[in-house]
Amino acid sequence: MSDREAILFANTAFYAAFSGRDYAAMETLWASEGDVGCVHPGWPPLKGRKAVLASWKNILGNEASPQVSARDAVVLYEGATTIVLCLEIVAEREGAHPQVLSATNVFVKEGSVWKIAHHHAGVANVDVRSLGDEEKPVVN
């Protein structure tokens, strides 16, 4: 598996843990050898592993937390620190159209494993119906 494939796999694993409300998985996916950061939609920035993981424990422990999937992922600045940009599709609930968010995910390599070091997501004014059907990553 190339680094690029491994990074996109880590990005997919992040959303699987999110949608699966799997805090144990989420905890292992975050970097532990340096600072981490997180900006949830509408939140001020969180800094440090303790604050970031506490936020995820709270979110994933909430049965109303949304089902989120990623699409159109692209890799920027492949290197020791790599950025993935993608759209997040927040699953339809109560008849409402799915919401689309923009996400920045930063990955760092710890040993042989890519870990997430920073996540920033916010609302994108994109109509989900304007997006194609393909869910596979578009790698630039």
Added chain:
Amino acid sequence: MSDREAILFANTAFYAAFSGRDYAAMETLWASEGDVGCVHPGWPPLKGRKAVLASWKNILGNEASPQVSARDAVVLYEGATTIVLCLEIVAEREGAHPQVLSATNVFVKEGSVWKIAHHHAGVANVDVRSLGDEEKPVVN
């Protein structure tokens, strides 16, 4: 000047170019040796220098573009690629309170100069009146 000081200086220069509607400065501040990305508030991700700079040319050419200043900047993952998290204060207009946004800014070193490689900003539900008066960066 340490790398950390130089990175925070580059972050300040970015907001000076933004508030000064100085496209020529903005153009030189962005990385040119690799991919760049940008997520403006409410936008889908932009990828590549051409799309990113076109968006800034449009924003900075608009006399209604907001005056934005940064505060509470912290440096994450200082290294070849470094992340700055900060709050953005969008200046008061027409009697409305200033709006607060969360920003992720990623910097890379090209030669001896730190350049911005990725910017992501979005609304933070923070009342500006809840913030202290200090505007100086808080370096962790």
